[in-house]
Amino acid sequence: MLHGIDLDIPRGKVVAVMGQSGCGKTTLLRIIAAALLPTRGRARVLGQVTGDLDRDALYALRRRMGMLYQFGALFTDMTVFDNVAFQMREHTNLPEDAIRDLVLLKLEAVGLRGAAPLMPAELSGGMARRVALARAIALDPELILYDEPFTGLDPIALGVIARLVRQLNDALGATAVIVTHDVAETLPLVDYVYFMADGRVVAQGTPAEVRRSGVPFVEQFVSGAIDGPVPFHYPAQGYGADLGLAASA
């Protein structure tokens, strides 16, 4: 799936991994999250090689991370409040009063303090994503992973999420990795970009550098051109042959 990936994500930066669907970027994110282990090579995350960790050490590492899933992955049997409080109740001995204050603080940060008593089914897609973001930062993680955070959002919700990603990262002093194919929202937001194709990194740099890179795939991806290194047509025999014209011609 992935080949020869050599990727460095500096502390405190917001880094995007971009590429078309199926290029391996979500696999890369799952390797960073230690949900998958590389079959060759190694992944060092927050100073620890994920392949060397036992279950307890892995969980200790994950307590220093937060992850935002593509569609939020909120716990549907819990209120918004309980979703955000979930990790605090699981991993800390904080009294309920303190948890309440912290949850309201996190929800205020994403503008949804008033939605605390609602169930996930009562939220719009954008609101659910913001609640998931509040949940991801519940324990002030050092590393926040975003899996397609902009997918399926209306323009307003998309802008809100993009702004929150940057603001929260700066406020927490965290490192962020965003896996996405949304060029317009992502490039103004991030410090560094990796472009992937067919399981390899094909270009990297600051947003300005990749725009000037001259790599045909990046140019096609950024401009949204229909045809280019990624062809419009799926490989097939000649159209005429498929229609039975070639033989008669």
Next chain:
Amino acid sequence: MRAALTHLGAAVTAGIWRLGYGARFFAYLLVHSGTAFRRFRLTLREIYFAGVLSLIIILVSGLFVGMVLGLQGYDTLQRYGSSEALGVLVALSLVRELGPVVAGLLFASRAGSAITAEIGLMKATEQLSAMEMMAVDPIARVVAPRFWGGVLSMPLLAALFSAMGIFGGYLVGVVLIGVDEGAFWSQMQAAVDVRNDILNGVIKSVVFGVAVTLIAVFEGYDAVPTAEGVSGATTRTVVTSSLAILALDFVLTALMFTGGN
């Protein structure tokens, strides 16, 4: 022929692999069940969903099964002039067999399918992955409370099924047909043995509870995370649980009630 054998071999290998995976899952579940008891509130919630919400179907079914037993039993017994033994027939049929088995089948179709669907949907919507990413073990936090909630609910439901069935038999036999009430209860009291009948019935219901709930949580956890996958897992839960109950019932009956009991 060769293709058929290859297909059969692949199916057998896959079945054995899945059995091994299920056994490992069960062992892991038992080892990580601490949360379900330390935070018993989580298990209580599942007892409510699996047990309390199954009460209506269990009680109504028990009543009707008991009423049918009363009718059928009286019809047969009165031919031999033994209609006073109706209470014994109803009670033993329910406590030994029908209570655990029918309650188990109803539990599998009502609660087992719901448990599979819930866990399967949690998987399909990445809730289990999210939990894992939050350093919370989904087997300890989600699966174990559901498993123990089901295991604890099942004997209680079977007992209520039997009690309601005996009441149904009483309604038909004594109230409607006119069997002597004293004979109905006294013969039942004399013939039903606590250890040989009631305890063995309870053991059956516990075994069925473990089997049904284990199948339900395993199928949910192992479901392909799509709508079709969850649907298939739910169906498998009901089918496999029902067959497991009937097969286990035969084995347990052979062990418990042979040798003159």
